Amino acid sequence: MIRRLPETWRRPLAVTGLVITAAWLIVVIAAPLLAPYDPLAQKFPRLRPPGGGHWFGTDELGRDVFSRVLYGARLSIPLTLLLVALSVVIGGLLGACAGYFGRWVDETIMRVADLVFAFPTVILAMAVAASLGASLRNAVLAILVVSWPAYARVTRGLVLGLRSREFVLSGRLLGFSVWRSLRTDVLPNVAGPILVLATLDIGTQLLLLSGLSFLGLGAKPPTAEWGAMVASATQVFDKWWVGVFPGLAILTVVLAFNFLGDTMRDALDPQTARAIKERAL
Amino acid sequence: MTILAIEDLTVDLGGRGLIRGIDLSLERGKVHGLAGESGSGKTMTGLAVLGLLPHGARTGGTISLGGTDLLSLSPKEMNARRGREIGTVFQDQSTSLHPMLSIGRQLTDHMRHHLRLDRAQARERAAELLGKVRIPDPGRALDRYPHQFSGGMRQRIAIAIALACDPQVLIADEPTTALDVTVQAGILRLLRGLCDDLGLAVLLVTHDLGVMSAVADVISVMRDGRLVETGPRARVMRDPADPYTRALLDALPGRSTP
Amino acid sequence: MKHPLIRFVARRLAVSVLLAVGVTLVTFTLTNLVPGDPAAANLGQQALGNPAIVKQFREQHGLDKPLPVQYVTYLGDLVQGDLGESQQSHRPVDADLREFVPATFELAGAALLLSLVVGVAFGVIAALRRDRIADQFLRVTSLAGVSVPTFWLALLAFYFFFYRLRLAPGSGRIAPTMSPPPHVTGLYTVDAALAGQWDVCASAAGHLALPALVLAAYTIGLLTRFTRSAVLEVLSQDYVRAARAKGLPARVVLLRYVLRAALVPIITVAGLAFGSLLSGTVLVESIFAWPGIGQYAYKSATNLDLPAVMGVGLVVGAIYVAVNLIVDVLYGVIDPRVRST
Numbered sequence: 028m029i030r031r032l033p034e035t036w037r038r039p040l041a042v043t044g045l046v047i048t049a050a051w052l053i054v055v056i057a058a059p060l061l062a063p064y065d066p067l068a069q070k071f072p073r074l075r076p077p078g079g080g081h082w083f084g085t086d087e088l089g090r091d092v093f094s095r096v097l098y099g100a101r102l103s104i105p106l107t108l109l110l111v112a113l114s115v116v117i118g119g120l121l122g123a124c125a126g127y128f129g130r131w132v133d134e135t136i137m138r139v140a141d142l143v144f145a146f147p148t149v150i151l152a153m154a155v156a157a158s159l160g161a162s163l164r165n166a167v168l169a170i171l172v173v174s175w176p177a178y179a180r181v182t183r184g185l186v187l188g189l190r191s192r193e194f195v196l197s198g199r200l201l202g203f204s205v206w207r208s209l210r211t212d213v214l215p216n217v218a219g220p221i222l223v224l225a226t227l228d229i230g231t232q233l234l235l236l237s238g239l240s241f242l243g244l245g246a247k248p249p250t251a252e253w254g255a256m257v258a259s260a261t262q263v264f265d266k267w268w269v270g271v272f273p274g275l276a277i278l279t280v281v282l283a284f285n286f287l288g289d290t291m292r293d294a295l296d297p298q299t300a301r302a303i304k305e306r307a308l
Numbered sequence: 309m310t311i312l313a314i315e316d317l318t319v320d321l322g323g324r325g326l327i328r329g330i331d332l333s334l335e336r337g338k339v340h341g342l343a344g345e346s347g348s349g350k351t352m353t354g355l356a357v358l359g360l361l362p363h364g365a366r367t368g369g370t371i372s373l374g375g376t377d378l379l380s381l382s383p384k385e386m387n388a389r390r391g392r393e394i395g396t397v398f399q400d401q402s403t404s405l406h407p408m409l410s411i412g413r414q415l416t417d418h419m420r421h422h423l424r425l426d427r428a429q430a431r432e433r434a435a436e437l438l439g440k441v442r443i444p445d446p447g448r449a450l451d452r453y454p455h456q457f458s459g460g461m462r463q464r465i466a467i468a469i470a471l472a473c474d475p476q477v478l479i480a481d482e483p484t485t486a487l488d489v490t491v492q493a494g495i496l497r498l499l500r501g502l503c504d505d506l507g508l509a510v511l512l513v514t515h516d517l518g519v520m521s522a523v524a525d526v527i528s529v530m531r532d533g534r535l536v537e538t539g540p541r542a543r544v545m546r547d548p549a550d551p552y553t554r555a556l557l558d559a560l561p562g563r564s565t566p
Numbered sequence: 567m568k569h570p571l572i573r574f575v576a577r578r579l580a581v582s583v584l585l586a587v588g589v590t591l592v593t594f595t596l597t598n599l600v601p602g603d604p605a606a607a608n609l610g611q612q613a614l615g616n617p618a619i620v621k622q623f624r625e626q627h628g629l630d631k632p633l634p635v636q637y638v639t640y641l642g643d644l645v646q647g648d649l650g651e652s653q654q655s656h657r658p659v660d661a662d663l664r665e666f667v668p669a670t671f672e673l674a675g676a677a678l679l680l681s682l683v684v685g686v687a688f689g690v691i692a693a694l695r696r697d698r699i700a701d702q703f704l705r706v707t708s709l710a711g712v713s714v715p716t717f718w719l720a721l722l723a724f725y726f727f728f729y730r731l732r733l734a735p736g737s738g739r740i741a742p743t744m745s746p747p748p749h750v751t752g753l754y755t756v757d758a759a760l761a762g763q764w765d766v767c768a769s770a771a772g773h774l775a776l777p778a779l780v781l782a783a784y785t786i787g788l789l790t791r792f793t794r795s796a797v798l799e800v801l802s803q804d805y806v807r808a809a810r811a812k813g814l815p816a817r818v819v820l821l822r823y824v825l826r827a828a829l830v831p832i833i834t835v836a837g838l839a840f841g842s843l844l845s846g847t848v849l850v851e852s853i854f855a856w857p858g859i860g861q862y863a864y865k866s867a868t869n870l871d872l873p874a875v876m877g878v879g880l881v882v883g884a885i886y887v888a889v890n891l892i893v894d895v896l897y898g899v900i901d902p903r904v905r906s907t
Contacts, residue, residue: 040706142588145890146883149845151592153867154879158596161870234715238849241717243868257718261853264725274718281713289709358811391813398811403804408826408901417822418812453902469812 036290044286051280054100062094066251074266084268087259088249092268095251096276102252104280106163107233110170111225114232117171118178119221125179126186137183140176148173149238156244163252166245170235174228181224185217223295227288230281237277253277309336311476311509312357316369319352319533321362326352328533329369334477334509339500341512341524341541343556348530350513354479357511358394359386373477392422395470399482401462405454411438412450415469422473437468441498460491464498471502478503481513496523518560521545529553570905574898582891589883593876594640598633649880650873654865659877663859667881668752669739670858673851674843675753676778681785681839686832688786689793690825693801704790711787717849720780724853727776734776737855740769777854781846785839792835796828803827829900837893844882 036042054061063080064071069089077084083092125136143151155169198211237254239245246252248259253273260270312334319327327349334340344350355361357371359378371378373393378386390396398404406414415437416430425433431450438446441464454462463483470478480499484492500523503510512524520527521541528538529552537550548554631639643649649659692704727734735741739754747758747766755774758767800806801824809823847860848867855861859878866874897904 138588141585142592145585145589145887146592146879147841147845147886149842149848150863150879150882153848153863154593154596154875157867157870157872157875158599230713237715238717241849242864254715254717257715257721261721264721265729267725270718270721274715274722277715277718278713281715282710285709285713360807360810387813387815389813390811396808396811398804398808400804404808406805406809406823406827407903409822417818418814421814421818455903466808 036294038290040286041290044283044290047279047283048287051100051104051283054097055104058097058101062091062097064091064094066090066095066098067249074263074269076266077268083272084266086256086269087263087266090251092256092272095256096253096272098251099253099256099273099276100280102246102250103233103236103277106167107229107236110167110174110232110236111229113171114174114228115178115221115225118175119182119217121175122179122182123186123217126183127190133183136179140179143173143176146173148235152235152239153242153244156239161244161247163240163246163250166236166239169239169244170232173235174232177228178221178224182217182221185220189216219295223288223291226284226291229284229288233277233281233284310334311336311373312511313372314353314357314369315372317353317356317371318368319349319356319361319365320367321365325533326365327356330530330533330535332511332528332535332538334511335526336476336509337504337507338525339503339510339512339523341514341520341527342530343514343517343520343527344530345515345556347532349533350515350530351481353530354396354481354511354513357477357479358390358396359383360390388422391418391475392473393475394477394479395473395475397463397466397470397478397480397483400486401459401466402454402486404466405462407454410451410453411457411465415450415465415472418469419472434468434472437472438465440471440502441465441468443468458491459487460494463487463491463495467495467498467502471506471508474506476509477511478508479511479513482515483512484519485514485516492519493522499523517545517556529556571898574905575895578891578894578898582887582894585887585890586884589880589887590641590644591637593880593883594637596879597872597876598636644880649877652866652874652877653871654869654874659873662862662874663877663881666857666859666862669856670844670847670851670860672739672753672755672774673777673781673856673858673860674840674847676774677781677785677843677846678836678840680778680782681789681843682836684782685786685789685839686793688790689832690797690820692790692794693797694820696798701794705794708787708790708794711783712791713787714783716780716784716846717853719783720777720850720853723776723780735769735772739773739856740766741773744769777850777856781843781850784846785843788839788842789832789835793828793832796831797824799831800824800827826900830897833893833896833900837890840889841886844886 036045067090071081071085071089071091073085073089074087075081075085081091081093083096086092086095121136125133146154152166152169152173155172156166159165159168198207236245237252237257240252240254241258243255243258246255248255253276256273257270260266260273263269310333314330314332316329316331317327318325318329330349330353332340332342332353342350342353352361356367357378359381361367367379369379373389378389381389405411412431412434415434416425416427419425419430419433420427423430434450435446438449443449443461443464449457454465457465467483470480483499484495487495496519499510499512502508512520514520517527524541526538527541527544529536529544529550531552537544537548537553539549544553545557548557647660649663651657652659652662655662688704688708692701692708695701723734728736740746744766746754747761747763750757750760754770755767758764758770805827806819806823809819814823847856847858848863849860850856851858851860852864859881863875863878865871866878
């Protein structure tokens with residue numbers, strides 16, 4: 028199967044990324060089948076080290092850590108993917124409008140984006156999540172608020188570059204409506220770079236989401252969420268297994284998507300790669 | 309008098325022969341034009357003389373300057389000659405000058421390195437050079453930056469930089485291609501004038517035979533890494549021996565087809 | 567030559583002031599976003615039952631006035647340094663912040679210094695040794711650096727180096743047996759050195775080491791990646807080839823021609839790196855019991871102490887605006903083309 032992949036994707040980093048991603052996706056789908064125990068069941072001896080039926084040991088409330096890690100994937104990964112998708116759509120739409128319509132639409136949207144950029148990410152997300160109230164839904168909203176401007180800016184830049192290109196102009200001359208022009212001429216050319224950016228962003232969003240949960244602003248106990256699990260582990264830090272495994276899970280997921288994103292970026296042509304480089308942090 | 313002699317030069321890169329055995333000589337006070345289309349190997353020839361071929365390129369033959377074969381020198385020894393014995397003017401003056409360094413800095417840093425001048429001496433010499441390439445108000449110009457000058461002026465500055473250490477050889481790679489037609493003539497006149505006044509041996513690389521006919525004394529034509537023709541300008545322009553040269557000449561605007 | 571630069575700085579300063587005002591607008595909006603009545607958040611159950619007290623509270627805090635007026639009052643309070651009162655400590659937020667800011671400055675500053683030196687050096691090495699062993703290694707490690715959850719790394723580091731290996735000193739800024747040096751800057755390492763208390767200085771530095779390293783992990787990775795691509799981009803430019811053609815020694819070409827051009831994108835990332843360091847302190851300080859605004863923010867967030875959270879947001883936002891101003895000014899100093907815009 029590896030042999031059928033194009034050249035760029037055959038490198039060890041890319042293959043590792045694909046394998047890890049696939050593995051986690053399987054976990055997301057099949058967690059109930061793979062997990063030996065109920066993640067919320069507090070019936071086991073507390074704070075047991077790994078071994079004897081509990082691969083990752085048990086936590087401070089007597090729950091099986093391994094099952095909790097598996098179920099944590101079910102929560103975090105789809106949620107993160109949803110987050111990124113929403114950021115792309117909202118940010119992309121706003122950015123495209125800003126680039127396409129210009130003038131006051133452009134000004135307003137970009138000023139609001141500037142306000143978001145004026146804060147370091149976690150700080151603003153924390154402030155938004157705290158003011159909305161501590162819940163997973165509000166954490167997601169908070170992250171959306173801090174994430175859309177980056178996509179808006181990139182989309183705006185790409186659209187501005189395209190707007191004056193010949194094939195777009197000729198489309199308009201032929202009588203294409205604004206929406207049709209956006210959809211058929213602008214969108215396909217913008218999709219590639221945005222996709223790469225989004226893939227690289229998945230890791231960042233996951234770190235942000237678990238970070239907010241770590242601060243108690245996201246998933247609430249007893250939900251099995253990786254960040255929250257690390258948070259409770261700080262109370263019992265000498266029982267290393269409680270915090271190490273959830274964090275390791277986060278690390279491997281983020282690493283995998285970063286490998287993928289990097290490979291995708293290398294596979295692109297240099298011009299779009301350059302446009303992304305400025306935004307891909 | 310021959311200053312630089314290229315004998316049977318070959319350049320290979322990644323298994324491909326970019327230059328396949330050419331002979332060329334540069335004479336004192338003469339402009340030797342090297343013409344050809346892109347991919348003919350003409351730019352590579354200039355880079356080979358400079359020792360700035362891409363990573364992994366392999367060379368054969370000799371390039372003699374002052375009795376030494378440049379191809380046999382170590383990088384350090386070659387570095388001592390670059391900028392000092394051989395000056396270079398590149399094609400795109402908007403990108404070959406560093407945007408963040410003043411003109412004065414870019415004129416003097418290699419002067420101070422090669423000629424061991426102090427700041428004041430180098431600056432004085434730099435102002436002189438700017439005068440020679442006809443940049444107005446040289447004293448003030450030294451403290452300005454490239455983006456504050458027009459394309460034509462930037463190329464003059466690049467020529468001044470190339471001549472700063474009093475080289476024997478000047479390599480000009482497409483010096484007028486990126487310039488406005490109205491400005492090109494001035495630059496070519498300048499090059500010709502400097503060649504005569506300073507007794508330089510100039511290698512003028514260009515795809516434009518029209519440019520060549522204005523200033524070159526000798527013309528060589530390259531194709532696919534080989535030399536197809538060499539001769540005095542008048543003869544080559546009037547009566548080319550090779551059909552390829554003839555085709556290039558015919559491509560010039562305003563030329564009547566025989 | 568001076569004039570365009572001064573004009574440029576003045577313009578950037580004006581933009582920064584506007585941005586700072588924007589920051590206050592954001593925190594004000596967020597404060598008013600709180601679902602439910604601020605009165606409910608601040609008064610006890612009994613007091614809420616009494617309409618007179620509620621009414622008095624509302625009038626006292628100007629909650630019965632229209633929003634724009636409330637905003638102006640808010641700004642007025644800010645200018646006087648009044649950031650409200652913390653619900654946990656029942657002290658004015660600005661007093662709390664003033665106590666904790668120096669510790670975070672010391673931590674974030676150390677981490678920034680570390681990140682800049684190591685990150686840029688690694689990035690340059692990786693670019694110059696492109697595709698060779700050193701480059702491959704640095705690319706993978708920097709990728710790992712930006713993928714690690716900071717809070718987890720902090721926990722891991724604390725567990726390993728303090729608990730298991732007993733290499734690192736315990737939590738806090740200095741050994742519990744020592745007292746802080748006389749206050750000059752608030753940075754214990756600096757103050758101790760200034761006072762000649764070398765044992766305190768060593769203790770402070772030792773306590774600073776591990777948290778600073780953990781904090782810097784992400785930003786070192788970031789700077790390495792960005793410096794590498796910036797330098798690679800510059801290496802392929804014509805002016806580098808032209809510099810080589812002048813026969814300048816390789817070291818000069820690197821320092822004067824390559825790095826100077828690469829400095830602009832590198833400074834951009836350095837600014838962003840500082841932002842991420844400030845963010846990181848929130849996640850790291852509590853684990854090392856580092857008494858800075860990060861730990862303060864952590865406690866405030868977990869306790870939903872809104873005035874404190876907003877206070878932190880405001881101060882950090884303002885600091886970040888200032889940092890971005892410095893970055894902009896540095897652009898102007900390094901790249902003369904920018905000054906004319």
